[in-house]
Amino acid sequence: IGRSVYFYESVSSTQKIAKEYAMNGANHGTLIVADEQTEGRGRMVRKWHSPKGTGIWASFILRPDIQLQHAPQLTLLTAVAVVLAIKDVTNIIPEIKWPNDILINGRKVCGILTELQAEEDRIQSVIIGIGINVNQSTENFSDDIQMIATSLKIELEQTVNRTEIIQKLCYYLEQLLNLYISEGFPPIKRLWETYAISIGKQITARTLKGTFEGLALGINDEGVLLLKQANGEIIEILSADIEIK
Ligand code: BTN
Numbered sequence: 001i002g003r004s005v006y007f008y009e010s011v012s013s014t015q016k017i018a019k020e021y022a023m024n025g026a027n028h029g030t031l032i033v034a035d036e037q038t039e040g041r042g043r044m045v046r047k048w049h050s051p052k053g054t055g056i057w058a059s060f061i062l063r064p065d066i067q068l069q070h071a072p073q074l075t076l077l078t079a080v081a082v083v084l085a086i087k088d089v090t091n092i093i094p095e096i097k098w099p100n101d102i103l104i105n106g107r108k109v110c111g112i113l114t115e116l117q118a119e120e121d122r123i124q125s126v127i128i129g130i131g132i133n134v135n136q137s138t139e140n141f142s143d144d145i146q147m148i149a150t151s152l153k154i155e156l157e158q159t160v161n162r163t164e165i166i167q168k169l170c171y172y173l174e175q176l177l178n179l180y181i182s183e184g185f186p187p188i189k190r191l192w193e194t195y196a197i198s199i200g201k202q203i204t205a206r207t208l209k210g211t212f213e214g215l216a217l218g219i220n221d222e223g224v225l226l227l228k229q230a231n232g233e234i235i236e237i238l239s240a241d242i243e244i245k
Contacts, residue, residue: 001029001060001177002170008032010052012039015115015129018059022117022125028063029174033166040131043100043113044241048131051140054151056132056162060173061125064181068121072223072238073185075100075114077176078128080191082110085168086132090156095197098216098225098242102132103197107150109133130169134160185221193218198244203227205240212237 004027011017011034018032034057037050050057062074079096086094086102086109094102094109102110113129133151141149152160180188193199198216205212205227214229225237 001174002031002166003027004030006030006032008034010034010036010038013037013041013129014057014059015041015113015127018061018127018129019115019117022061022127026061028061030061031058031166031170032061033058041113041129042111042131043239048111048113049142049145050131051136054136054140055134056130056165056169058131058166058169059127059129061127062177063125064123064177066123068116068118068123069222070185071114071116071123071126072099073180073188074126074128075112076192076219076223077180077188078112078114078130078173080188080195081169081172081176082112082130082132083195084172085165086110086152088168089164090152090160092152092155094195096192096195097244098196098198098219099223099239104150104152104155107148109150109152109155132165134162134165185223189219189221189223198225198242202245204243204245205237206242207237207240212240216242 014032014034036052037057040048040050042048079100082102083094094104100112101108110132115127117124135153136151199218203216214227217226217228228234
């Protein structure tokens with residue numbers, strides 16, 4: 001992972017560039033990084049604020065030999081890699097909010113966006129976009145996110161080296177992918193659970209199909225969230241924004 005790295009001063013979105021590289025046959029593990037994104041994208045068609053020189057705006061091209069239905073596992077694997085990278089460099093232990101928000105002291109420091117290109121049920125490539133707020137100060141965040149976002153610099157009260165984080169991220173992604181390929185999802189799931197905060201809590205899940213409330217029981221072997229509703233029914237949540245009560 002990260003043996004081919006393409007660095008850009010400024011791009012629309014590293015996701016978009018990575019997709020173009022993937023279509024042109026870029027290898028597994030290719031990394032696209034930018035110092036600034038002018039049209040950074042988040043989940044659920046939101047924008048991702050990506051100002052120059054402050055964060056890690058990166059997209060990895062992966063070509064895992066797995067079935068389409070297992071793709072969400074890669075997002076959870078990536079979340080663990082981000083946690084371990086941040087932990088190594090800063091000594092802060094972040095928390096994971098299912099499916100893919102990384103929080104410190106309850107505020108979001110990183111988001112992950114996974115996009116797939118598939119033919120029938122074979123994956124051609126997976127583009128994993130990672131946005132980490134590294135050296136922003138509070139006033140760098142727009143008013144609407146100041147209360148919910150944080151950066152490594154805000155938490156650590158000192159500037160953090162972005163290259164070191166990227167190097168650790170590549171290292172842990174490679175280690176975890178090797179573990180995943182040799183032993184499957186269970187060891188990744190166990191690691192993920194170590195850092196997850198939403199499990200065992202009452203949550204509200206806002207999905208494209210509606211809003212559901214209940215107890216987050218955990219994730220299943222596919223990485224899908226199991227939610228026990230008040231009527232006792234257990235439902236599977238594939239993708240949502242969740243709020244912990
Ligand atoms: C989210 O939490 O909504 C996901 C945010 C993902 C942001 C990253 S930054 C690098 C890559 N390029 C993008 O346009 N988005 C992802």
